[in-house]
Amino acid sequence: MTNETKYDIIFVVPRYRAKDGFIWKAIEYRFQSPGVLSLATYLNSRGFNTAILDCNLEQISDDDFISVFNERFGTSDYKYIGFSAATQTINSAYILAEKIKSERSKVQILFGGAHPSALPEDVLKNNFADFVFLGEGELAIEKLLLGEEIENIKGIAFKRNDEIINTGPCERISDLDSLPINDYSLVPMKNCKPLVGTYRKLPATIMVTARGCPGRCTFCSRVVGNKLSVMSPQRIFDEIKVLYYNYGFRQIIFYDDTFISTRNRIEEFCDLIINSDIKISWTCSSRVDKVYPDLLVKMKMAGCHQIMYGVESFNAQVLKNINKKTQPEDIHFAIKETQKAGIEARAAIMLGNPGDTIEILEDNIKQLKKLNPDLIQVTITTPIPGSQMFSEAMTHNQILTYDWDKYEGSDQIVKHENISFEELQKYYRKTYIKYYLRPSFIFRTLFKANSFLKIKVLIIGGFSIIPVIFSGLGKRKKRK
Known part of the structure; x- marks a missing residue:
């Protein structure tokens, strides 16, 4: 229904659609945008009036957008509309x-999120883009709405005549x-749909309890910075109480880059839950070098049932090449201790890291089968804007495509020094197939399926592998 409310700003989150043949296509998931919710909530608390149209959460297509809007x-x-976008959704944004601009030319369009923060000048080349907010947007957008001089607002890029002006890094919270x-x-929280294999209970949603990452991995986008800002254990617990009692959520998926970043914080949080x-x-999620056996036991008692580790590779030199600052023995320790708990x-x-060879990709499969984690997640190394890897590839003219839709982990973005794209695609499929279609893995997984929900997840997960297998068969058939 239409309304005649006056809004200071309306936020829009574009829809993400995975490509055919990519495993995420078969196990599509959707959640609220924690960043946009934080922006809107903060501004409302400061006396402004905002609204959110989350096209991803509501599954609103680009074609239907304008009629729904x-x-x-x-x-x-309203005077402002703010679009939040990652690299994979920037084209949709x-x-x-x-x-919007074609219908309401006087409306000013803001862009924020990881991609615009990394490439503000690229975004502002578009005639419909008026401002880009860099990194955290709460304080900068508040100042814009208060009418402060744009040049004095830190963390904003904008156009003046033919010049693009960047006021520098944002003010961190x-x-x-x-x-x-x-x-x-x-937003309609009832529309949340979790990723297959990440939940034990339903309904499920996500939370972000930290911003920034102290790591220096070359493939990660660091548009917020390396300084880590966190919520206290009590603050995490208070928000969980809202989700649990007011909205009925029974599963939380923490989306922090590395949740176990500060041991004492997580230990206190677990005590509050217990x-x-x-x-x-x-x-x-966690780094493999941030694992403490006694903390894992407490996390289990507090309801933690799965940890995703950024393994990336089992080869020490490759880990060094991407500045992971971990060792293969850290990987083995982390996974074994986690399962022991x-x-x-x-x-x-990741496949196609700097220094990777066919022999290393084969050894990765061998090590995975030997170590036997409960689940694996495979992507082709993708230099995301905002990462050191992307900046270096751009400087050396190594970027093969600037079609941002392809930056989702299944396409070749940079030509690899040792491995062809066809071979990377082959090993993308081979890693999944060799790991998941082992009789030992299938029997072990079936043995652990002790509830209807787990059986349902297994069935959906099994079907998700099919497009990965047959996309490869189709491509081989066409080449013959």
Whole structure:
């Protein structure tokens, strides 16, 4: 329904659609945008009025966007519309922004998120783009809405005549506890759909409890910076209480880059959960060199059932090449200790890292089968804008495509020094097939399926492998 409300800003999140043949296509998932929710909640708490149209959470296609937007906001008064986009969704954001601008030329279009923060000048080349907010947007957007001089607002890029002006890095929020708990009523949380294999209970949603990452991996986008800002254990617990009691969520998937970044914080958080009536299940991600056996036991007691580790490679030189600052023995220790604590271990590995060879890719498969994590996640190394890898490849004219839709982990973005793209595609499929279609893995997994929900997840997960297998068969058939 249309309304005549006056909004200071309307936020739009574009829809992400995985390509055919990519494993994420078969196991599509969707959640609220924690960053956009934080922006809207913060601005509302400061006396502004905002709204969110989350096309990803609501599964609104680019074709249907303008009709849905006009139905909800056609008679509303607003000056700004903010688009939040990652690299994989920036093209969709462009399409939506152009549609808005063509109908309401006086509306000013803001862009934010990982991709615009990394390449503000590239975004501002578009006629429909007026501003780009760099990194965290709460403080900078607040100042814009208050009418401060744009040149004096840190963390913003904008056009003036034919010149693009960048005011420099944004002002970081060091204490995340100072931000209000997200107002989840701003989006339809009932639409959340978790990734297959990441949940034990339903309904499930995500939380982000930290910003920034102290790591220096060359493939990671660091648009927020390396300084780590975190929520306190009590603040995490307070937000979980809202999700648990007010919205009925029983599974939390922590989306922090490395949740176990500060041991004491996680230990205190686990104590709060253990000593409460809240019975949630949860998962998180971690580096393999941030593993403490006694903490794993406590995490298990607090409801943690899975940890995803950024393995990337089992080769010491490759790990050095991507500045991972971990060793193969760290990987073995992390996965073994995690499973010993009764927590599932998910190993994320990348193919086509600098220094990779066919022999190394074969050894990765061998090591995975030997170590036997509960789940694996495979991607082709993708230099995302904002990463050191992308900057270096751009400087040396090694980028093969700037079609941002291809930056999702299944396409070749940079020509590899040792391995052809056809071979990378082959090993992308081969790693999944050789690992998941082993009789020992199948029997072990079936043996652990002790509930209807687990059986359902297994069936969906099994079907998700099929497009990976047959996409390869189709391509080989065409070449004959």
